[in-house]
Amino acid sequence: MSLDKINEIDAIGIDNQTEVAVLSIIDELDWEEEKNHLILLQEKINMYLSFIESGEIFDAYPDAKNRNIEIRIFAGYELPEIAIEFLNKALGIVAEAGFKLCWKVVG
Numbered sequence: 001m002s003l004d005k006i007n008e009i010d011a012i013g014i015d016n017q018t019e020v021a022v023l024s025i026i027d028e029l030d031w032e033e034e035k036n037h038l039i040l041l042q043e044k045i046n047m048y049l050s051f052i053e054s055g056e057i058f059d060a061y062p063d064a065k066n067r068n069i070e071i072r073i074f075a076g077y078e079l080p081e082i083a084i085e086f087l088n089k090a091l092g093i094v095a096e097a098g099f100k101l102c103w104k105v106v107g
Contacts, residue, residue: 003027006043009051012061020100021057021064023048028076028107031083038086045071045090049097070100076107 002010003025011024025044029037048071051057057064071094073087087103094101 003029003037003040003044006040006047009048009060012057012064014063014067015070019067021061021067021069023052023057023069023071025071025073026076027073030077031080034080034082038083041073041083041086042090045094045101049094049099052099053097068100070102073101073103075103075105078105078107079103 009023010026011022013022013024014020015022025041025048027041029040031037051060052069057069079087087101091101
């Protein structure tokens with residue numbers, strides 16, 4: 001999957017250790033075009049929130065029912081300061097909606 005495939009869930013599953021339903025965003029893009037990258041990331045997070053809040057997640061993945069839900073971003077490149085600032089703001093918004101957001105650089 002790809003960050004630029006805005007209307008697709010990259011991966012979904014249950015974390016075996018925490019029993020949390022996890023929706024993963026695979027961000028393989030570099031940060032040469034920071035503004036565009038941030039827009040794509042924002043759109044993808046918003047789409048994931050809509051997918052969760054609409055209940056569509058439970059139709060697509062019934063095992064998510066009665067579980068905490070988390071959005072995890074797996075970044076292929078080190079995050080610039082502007083991305084960390086954005087994600088910290090997004091973390092608060094996602095938390096207000098009742099879910100968790102986290103990220104990890106894997107590249």
